[in-house]
Amino acid sequence: MTITDQMGHQLTLAQPPQRIMSLVPSQTELLFDLGLADRVVGVTKFCIHPKEQVKQKTIIGGTKNFHFGKIDQLQPDLIIGNKEENYKEGIEQLQEKYKVWMSDIYTLEDALEMLQQLGLLTGTEAKAQELEQQIRVGFEQLEPVQPSIKTAYFIWRKPYMAVGSHNIIDHILQRCGFSNAFANLQRYPEITPALLQQADPQLILLSSEPYPFKEKHIEEFRELCPQAVVKVVDGEMFSWYGSRLLHAPVYLQQVINEVKENLS
Known part of the structure; x- marks a missing residue:
C-alpha cells in the first residue's frame, strides 16, 4: 500500500x-x-x-x-x-x-x-x-451561539499566550460561534495585558492545557477585563483532534450554553 x-x-x-x-x-x-x-x-x-x-x-x-x-x-x-x-x-x-x-x-x-x-x-x-x-x-448537532462572541483563548501564563489563527483551536472556537479576538495574529502569540485590554473580548477562556489554568487564575483576568466573562475550559476538548472529538460536541455545547446564560 x-x-x-x-x-x-x-x-x-x-x-x-x-x-x-x-x-x-x-x-x-x-x-x-x-x-x-x-x-x-x-x-x-x-x-x-x-x-x-x-x-x-x-x-x-x-x-x-x-x-x-x-x-x-x-x-x-x-x-x-x-x-x-x-x-x-x-x-x-x-x-x-x-x-x-x-x-x-x-x-x-x-x-x-x-x-x-x-x-x-x-x-x-x-x-x-x-x-x-x-x-x-x-x-452537525452543535448549536453555535449567535451572534458570535468575541473571545480570547489563553494557553499559557507568564508570559500570557493566546490562540491566534491557523490552528485547530481557532477552528473549534469558530464552530462554537466564538470569534477569536486574536485571529489577526499567527498561531500562538504572546499577549501583553495592554493588548488584551485593547482587544476588549466579551469572553476569556483559560485552557486546562498546556498551562494548567485553574479557577484561582480567573481573578487576574477579571482585573484586566472586568466586563468579560472568564471561564476555565477543558483544553483537550478544544485541541485534541483524534477520537476525543467523539466527546467534544456535548462538552462544547455545555460551554456555549453557560456562556449564553452568563452574557444574557
Whole structure:
C-alpha cells in the first residue's frame, strides 16, 4: 500500500504495521480506539489516554525530544507524528530509518481525513468509518451561539499566550460561534495585558492545557477585563483532534450554553 500523508510524504507499506509508535497524545488515543492496543509499542510521556493502557507502553521521550536509542530498541514498522506537535529535526532523523506518517491539522475535516488515513494504513477502515460518522453527527448537532462572541483563548501564563489563527483551536472556537479576538495574529502569540485590554473580548477562556489554568487564575483576568466573562475550559476538548472529538460536541455545547446564560 502506498499512501501520501498530510505533509505530502509518500509512504509504502508491504503489509499492515504490527509495531506502531505514536508521537502525539491525541493520535495515541485514536489508535487504541481503533482497536490497535496490542500493536502500539511506544508513546510519548504526554500520551495520557487511555490511562491504564498507555501505562503499559514504552515511553520514548516527549513530543519534542525523542530518545532515539529507545526507538531503535522497539524497531517500529510505523511511526505516527504531527507537524505542529513534533520537531522537524527529530522527525527527519526518524524518516531516514523508519516509515513515518505525519498529520497536519487545522480543521475538523483535516482531523477526519487523518482518521480515514490511519484506518487505511492499519487495516481498521470499518472502525475508522464508524468513528468518523459519529464525530460528524456530533458536530452537525452543535448549536453555535449567535451572534458570535468575541473571545480570547489563553494557553499559557507568564508570559500570557493566546490562540491566534491557523490552528485547530481557532477552528473549534469558530464552530462554537466564538470569534477569536486574536485571529489577526499567527498561531500562538504572546499577549501583553495592554493588548488584551485593547482587544476588549466579551469572553476569556483559560485552557486546562498546556498551562494548567485553574479557577484561582480567573481573578487576574477579571482585573484586566472586568466586563468579560472568564471561564476555565477543558483544553483537550478544544485541541485534541483524534477520537476525543467523539466527546467534544456535548462538552462544547455545555460551554456555549453557560456562556449564553452568563452574557444574557
